[in-house]
Amino acid sequence: MSDSVHDHPALAGLRVFERGWLSSNNILVHAAGDEAGATLIDSGHVNHAEQTLALVRRALGGNGRDEPLHRIVNTHLHSDHCGGNATLAREFGARITIPPGLADAVREWRADALSYDATGQRCERFEVHDTLHPGEALEAGGRRFEVLAAPGHDPDSVMLFDAANGLLISADALWEHGFGVVFPEMDGEPGFDDVGAVLDAIEALPVKLVVPGHGAPFTDVQAALARARSRLASFRAEPARHAKHGVKVLIKYHLMEVREQDEAALMAWALATPLFTGVWEHHGRGQADSAEGWCAMLVNELVSSGALQRRGTAIADTA
Template sequence: MKQSSIIFFERKFPSANMILIKDQLPILIDTGFGSEAKETVQIIREAGVSPEELHLIVNTHYHSDHVGGNFHFQNNYGVNIAAHKWEAELINNGDPEACSAEWLDQPVEPYRVDRKLSDNDQIETGNRTLQVLRTPGHTLGHISLYEPEEKILICGDLFHRDDIGWLNIFREGVASIQRSMESLEQLSKLRISQAYSGHGPQIENPQAAIEAARKRFEKWLGNPEKVSWHACKRIFSFTLILKDGLAKEEINNYLLNCGWFQDFARYSFQIQPKEFIQVLIDEMIRSDAAKWHDNYLVARASYQAPDKEWMNKNIKPKDWNFKIL
């Protein structure tokens, strides 16, 4: 009988963190960004699990940094994928809104969801049982996973050790703050000794992190503009990571063609998109989210630049060639 262990991998952008449940039925939670799929395979191989052995991939939610490796695992190794049923239906129907990829301008290669999850479902790994907890806010179908024996929580992008997941009020709804707070309230009732989130280091004091997240969301209720600034800076930072920086002369045209930029400018800040460009750049610099380097605006976050050849394929759900009812 294989020894059971939970292995956490903290990864640089553009990939999200991953968790490998090494057991009789190995489970991989989230698969990183698509351009790093071969690196993802190597990471789990070095942990002692070959991709052919994987019983299941579970996605906490469908953003590109969490599901990007799905295509590689599914097409090369036949690994089944599980996700919340609401996001699964968008994925399996090739809906243009799937993964919010079009709106965010983030490429995602096609995959299908084989197992549709609901709240309180259980995922067996052999010696462990993971409880599925629906924790919406960051996305409507966001889930967390709880392992009761070791009291381990895998919380995706609901909250991090020193931050919270950005909220997409235009795709997930203006009640995203309240949903996030309800999700945190649900998790606060659990006995948690260790938590792993989608970004940043492991969370050694989960209750303190949950309380800090709750207080921040509470402040946002009275100042919705903060929700939009938080989202804009994180989306644009991720863009700068994917592009490995944007030349000064490219920025205007690029932003004006982005759905997220148009929506935040017009509806969150009530400013014409052309006028919002410099406002956003100034805030990126002021908040230390970005800097100028040789006439390029680059992200300050630590990252590994994606392969340009992979990025140039620019695949979005509207390009996917299948539809599963």
């Protein structure tokens, strides 16, 4: 992130760990006053759990601090946002707070309900200690974050808004250049209207700085909203285009997770991934006679665009 954004007064007492795309950004809110310890908002992917641990430990011990990590808060439960929960909880004894919608699924660890089976992704099991409901407030670092519902990308996602400092932690509801895949639409459920309503809600807030789930923090909120609305309009006009984009993201993300995979094994993964085969049933049949053929077509497109590469019989991530 640029020095000017890094030094923005809205970030005083916070550390933003800007990650790649496999792991979400993490926001460390240092304790203030008599608070029990720091709060970490989102914890990245399980593949990066040790890296996240090192980043957090260094920040907690920096500048003469010897600060505990008291709490982990997840904006939503996709694997790139909560994959470090278990590691950090073991290391620090931190409590884990999540939005309420999937709390029972976490307690019982129903991976199908938590999207990990459906998307073919990995996440280490963790415990939930508290829930944070839209309309409530999160007190951390001497700040009061309003908890705002942010359905669309994920039905149970929330954003956190610190009105006193104009700071919005938007998760995947708004990035500088778009927003996250609208997973309900890929499942055949409405989601585009929710995305639009959340963008309208963001516009109504006195936001000075946005820390998104991915990418650098940014201050030009109106420009980001305009780009997001343009993208949403194009997806509304062509739902099949959004579905194809979402499946490409799914494939790319899988290769980011495993780094490299024989093409036959990649096809087997796709055929065993319910979200992939479901989208092919609804949107891919007109482009390929089989789910495997559609996967091969999409992989070829990703290779042609430079998002993936071939290494002999293997497909590899380029990141």
